[in-house]
Amino acid sequence: MKHIALLTILSALPPLVALAETHEVQMYTRNGQGAMIYEPEFLKIAPGDAVRFIPVQSGHNAAIIDGMLPLGAVPFKSQINEEFTVTLTVPGSYGIKCSPHFAMGMVMLIQVGDIPQADFPADLPRRAKDRFTAILARETE
Numbered sequence: 001m002k003h004i005a006l007l008t009i010l011s012a013l014p015p016l017v018a019l020a021e022t023h024e025v026q027m028y029t030r031n032g033q034g035a036m037i038y039e040p041e042f043l044k045i046a047p048g049d050a051v052r053f054i055p056v057q058s059g060h061n062a063a064i065i066d067g068m069l070p071l072g073a074v075p076f077k078s079q080i081n082e083e084f085t086v087t088l089t090v091p092g093s094y095g096i097k098c099s100p101h102f103a104m105g106m107v108m109l110i111q112v113g114d115i116p117q118a119d120f121p122a123d124l125p126r127r128a129k130d131r132f133t134a135i136l137a138r139e140t141e
Contacts, residue, residue, distance in 0.1 A: 022050040022085065025108065027060035027098065036098065036106035038062075041135045044111045045088065051110060052085040053078060060098045062086075065107065065128075067121035068095025091115045097128065105131040 023045055028037045043051065053062040062084055063077035070092025077099070078084030088094060091113030098106035105127030120129055 020048045020050060020087070021045070022052055024052050024054060025062070026054050026056045027062070027106075029057040029059060036101045036104045038096065038098075038106065038108035041108045041131070042111070042139050043108070047089050047091055047113050048087065049112075050085050050087045052083065054083050055081050059100060060106070061100075062096050063099050065095035065097045065102075065121065065124070068093065070094070070112070070115070088112045095120075095132070102128060107131050109135055 023043055025043070026039045028039060029035065031037050031039060033039065033041075038053075045051070055061070058081050061078045061080045061082070064075040069075055070090045073088070073090035073092065073094070076084075076086050080100070088110065089112075092111075092115045094110040094112065096108045096110060103125045105125070107128045109132060120132060124132070
């Protein structure tokens with residue numbers, strides 16, 4: 001009887017924690033989209049959601065690009081060839097790179113919440129900037 005009363009009380013309470021999602025990003029040396037690819041290359045997620053980076057092909061990691069991190073967010077860098085999950089709580093745009101393939105344009109963009117896109121750092125490698133420009137062009141079509 002005590003269990004039924006407790007369940008009745010608990011079911012009447014509003015949820016205390018919203019369920020966060022985990023989004024998967026696969027890292028490829030080459031796939032149908034080309035060379036040095038995060039798939040997807042763009043994510044729009046809610047604050048508190050997690051992103052799991054999966055190295056489908058070897059030689060890749062996920063790291064924050066200097067200057068492409070919301071104020072107050074904590075930078076991260078995964079190990080090469082290791083699956084890595086990060087929870088992003090601060091709204092804004094997060095520029096992600098594969099450390100060994102950054103100059104080759106292996107980047108992606110994660111937008112947390114509805115904050116507009118951030119500016120690119122002035123020292124962004126040309127191929128990385130070209131890929132970000134293409135990502136944003138597809139996302140605003």
